[in-house]
Amino acid sequence: MEKKNIFVLIQELETQMGHVHSELGGLKLVIKELLEENHRLSLENEQLRKILKREVAPAELENQVALQSVSPIKGEMQGEDVVGEGYDNLARLYHEGFHICNVYYGHLRTEGDCLFCLSFLNK
Numbered sequence: 001m002e003k004k005n006i007f008v009l010i011q012e013l014e015t016q017m018g019h020v021h022s023e024l025g026g027l028k029l030v031i032k033e034l035l036e037e038n039h040r041l042s043l044e045n046e047q048l049r050k051i052l053k054r055e056v057a058p059a060e061l062e063n064q065v066a067l068q069s070v071s072p073i074k075g076e077m078q079g080e081d082v083v084g085e086g087y088d089n090l091a092r093l094y095h096e097g098f099h100i101c102n103v104y105y106g107h108l109r110t111e112g113d114c115l116f117c118l119s120f121l122n123k
């Protein structure tokens with residue numbers, strides 16, 4: 001192998017290593033952004049689950065208390081009112097973009113309408 005060729009080869013290698021190095025730097029930036037986004041989404045998810053619990057759980061509790069604490073004749077009417085209210089809450093949640101079906105309950109709807117949710121709403 002001629003001396004000149006070796007120097008050319010080393011020169012080329014050096015250039016390639018420079019490219020690899022800057023690509024590595026770029027990948028590190030992408031990973032950093034993904035980690036930050038993941039963290040942000042985790043926080044948002046946690047927050048949304050808290051809101052869901054706060055909004056849905058009280059409505060279910062109200063249903064039970066109202067059904068238990070009133071006389072049978074009156075209770076039937078009030079019970080229907082409260083059930084209607086619970087239904088409204090669920091319908092509202094659905095229209096805010098969350099699943100209310102047993103399958104994906106509480107998850108964000110990402111692909112438009114959900115047949116499970118709709119069949120639940122139409123009951």
Ligand SMILES: [Zn+2]
Nearest residue numbers: 099101114117
């Ligand atoms: Zn659903």
